[in-house]
Amino acid sequence: MSQGAARTAWPRALAWGLALPLLLPALWLASAFAVPPPEVWPHLLEQVLPxxxxxxxxxxxxxxxFALLPGIGFAWASARYDWPGRRFFDWALVLPMALPGYVVAFVYVGLADYGGPLQTAWRALGGAPAGxxxxxxxxxxxxxxxxVLYPYVFLIVRAAFLRQGSAAMDAARSLGHGPVASFFRAALPMARPAWVAGLSLVLLEALADFGAVSILGVDTLTTAIYKTWFGLYSLPAAAQLAFGxxxxxxxxxxxxxIARGRARHAGRQLVPPPRRRLSGARAWAITALAALTVGIGFVVPVGQLLVxxxxVRASLPEVGEAAWNTLLLAMMAASGxxxxxxxxxxxxxxxxxDRGVHAAGFAAxxxxxxxxxxxxxxxxxxxVAAERAAPWLAALALSSSLAGVLxxxxxxxxRVGHEATESAFQSLRPSLLESARLLGVPARERLRLIVLPLLRPGLVAALLLVLVxxxxxxxxxxxxxxxxxxxxAVxxxxxxxxxxxxxxAWPALWLCAVxxxxxxxxxxQQR
Structure with missing residues (x-):
């Protein structure tokens, strides 16, 4: 084995050795099909899964x-036009990301109950309860x-529109297309990688959602897995359903x-095109729509939680132990x-x-x-399989401890922590370290004076993102x-x-603050 191959062999082996435990929980689900089909499957196929x-x-x-319309619309308005309150709404439109979907869901369920303010106002205006x-x-x-999910599209697409420049729109206008046709023929196709990426994040978050759909009484695949395990008491069937x-x-x-294809963000200019100043009804209509969106997604839920x-200020529920458990669990997971x-x-x-190390990080x-x-x-x-195979693991009772949660x-x-950490390491330009070495700075001093100060902001950001x-x-x-x-959350x-x-409401306010x-x-980062 050559010296170069030996240099990459052990990092690659170690990387895949660390990635394997992160892959096993999902891959091990396939072993559930070795178990005979549980008796609940006819019920699942007939009553639950369809x-x-x-x-x-x-x-x-x-x-x-629902996510693409406001996400792309506000991204275009923010990147290309100037209207009353734009600088405020550039960051205010991101605020709904702070709220978990299940918090917004239970707030609006409470507001929309028969005795809630929305239905009360509806009946006062003469509306039929059934309507x-x-x-x-x-x-x-x-x-x-x-x-709460449209900001994913807004943030990514806004950055793409700012990078596009005005050449494509100018070319479309010179061919006789109006502003709307130019947008759909030039700007939107060029931003396809951005809005497809944002949409994929939205859809994956929706697939992963459990709290909001369960509070709203909508049966999805995530709630079906939960009910199969805890309602029908069949872990094998839940594992088989989860693998599917x-x-x-x-x-x-x-x-x-496939939707992205080979498309790339085009027109990567450093200076965005000048914004066109809007006035009159169109300008104030955008402001009103932005205010309504932020109000529905952030102001109303937080305001109702405060109310x-x-x-119940005289008898607020005790959340001290739950808050401590939350912080403890989050710190252990974020540190790991x-x-x-x-x-x-x-x-x-x-x-x-090495590509093998990169592939291991991607797979993990x-x-x-x-x-x-x-x-x-x-x-x-x-x-459970590990405890059955190794009696000494059964003595540790891993399946009934925090080990499974962690x-x-x-x-x-x-992936959240890995991408933030990789971004932090990009700031370590080799020329800086090489210059310090040539100047005779010891390795320990290079670590203290150069490496740690450059890495600290990115590592703190990674820790905060995973913790939240x-x-x-x-x-x-x-x-x-x-x-x-x-x-x-529980x-x-x-x-x-x-x-x-x-x-x-009280524990929800704590979560919103975090x-x-x-x-x-x-x-x-945007600013």
Whole structure:
């Protein structure tokens, strides 16, 4: 073996050795088909799966429409036009990302109840109770999820429009096309990689959602997996169903890659084109639509949470233990993800950018596209199999401890930490370190004076992003936590399943405050 091959062999082997535990929870689900088909399968095939699959596909289709319209529309308005309040709404339109979908869902369910303010106002205006729009439906779930997921499209597409320049639009106008036709013939096709990428993130988040659809009473594949395990008490059937859902996730990823094709972001100019100043009715219409969108997606939910918390201020639910459990779990998961991300980044540089190491990091990050319910079933199925195979593992009771929760969370959010860490390492230009070495700076001083200051912002960002994502994660924590070990997300879910909106408001406010951290970071990065 040559010296170069030996230099890359051990980093590649170590990278795949670290990636394997992150792949096993999803891949191990295939072993569930070695178990004889459970007796619940006829019931699932006849009563559960047709409705769940139909609702899931309808939800994805409607959500694509509801997220693309405001996402692309506001991205174009922000990148190319100047209108009253634009600088404020450039970051305010991102605020709904701070709220978990299940929080917005239970707020609007409470507002839309028969005795809530929306139905009360509807009846006061003469509307028939039967004519009030039903929120507990697939269109209602798509609308609720779109209010918190459209910023994915807005952020990515806005950046693409800013990079395009004005040459394509000018060429389309010179060919006799109007502003609208020029947009659909030139600007939108050029931004296809951006809006396809944003849409794929929205659809994957919707596939992974459990809290919002369960609160809204919409049966999807994620709720079917949960009910199969905890309602029908069949872990093998849940594992088989979860493996089938991985196929649907893979289909979304394949369609996203096909939709992108070989397209690339064109017109990468550093200076964006000058914005056209709007005035009159058109300008104020955009401002009104932006204000309405931010109001529905952020102001109304947060305001209602504050109102409910104030109404029960004398008997606020105890959230101290749940908050501590949430922080403890998030810190353990975020620290594990950050440590793994650092190891992968160092192995990549040690191997000189070896493709095998890069492929291992990519494979380890595939868990981000897998719903939390699927990972929960995969982690439990894996731990149960390990305990049966090794009696000494059974003595540790891994399947009834936090081990399963931590495994699922690390698999789910490794990609978030890995990409942020890789971005931090990009700031380490070799010329800086080489110059310091030539000047005689010792290795320890190079680490203290150059490496750590350059890496610190990116590593802190990676830690914060993973921490916030784990705080908001519901299905994996709900399904794998030890008995009686609640987090803020579980507290919210337990209160909302009983219709106790006011009691759920206080822990929801805590989650919203934590969710503002990545939004603040994203706005800071944009500026």
């Amino acid at each position: 409705l769940a699959l139909r609702n899931t596909l309808a939800l994805l289709g409607l959500l694509a429409l 009030f729009p039903e929120l507990r439906s697939v269109p209602g779930a798509a609308a609720v999820l779109a209010t 859902m991985i196929g649907l996730v893979a289909l979304v990823l394949v369609l996203e890659r 409910w918390s104030w109404q 993800v950050l440590l793994l991300s650092l190891v992968f980044a160092l192995l990549g540089r040690r191997s000189g950018g 990050g595939l868990g981000y596209a897998v719903p939390g319910t699927v990972l929960a079933v995969g982690a439990m199925w894996l731990l 495994l699922a969370l690390c698999v789910r959010f490794f 994502e784990t705080v908001k994660e519901l299905p994996a924590t709900l399904m794998l936590r030890p008995f009686g070990w609640d987090t803020l 507290k919210i879910y337990s209160h909302t399943t009983e219709g106790l909106w006011q009691q759920a 969710g503002l951290v990545p939004v603040w970071w994203l706005v800071k």
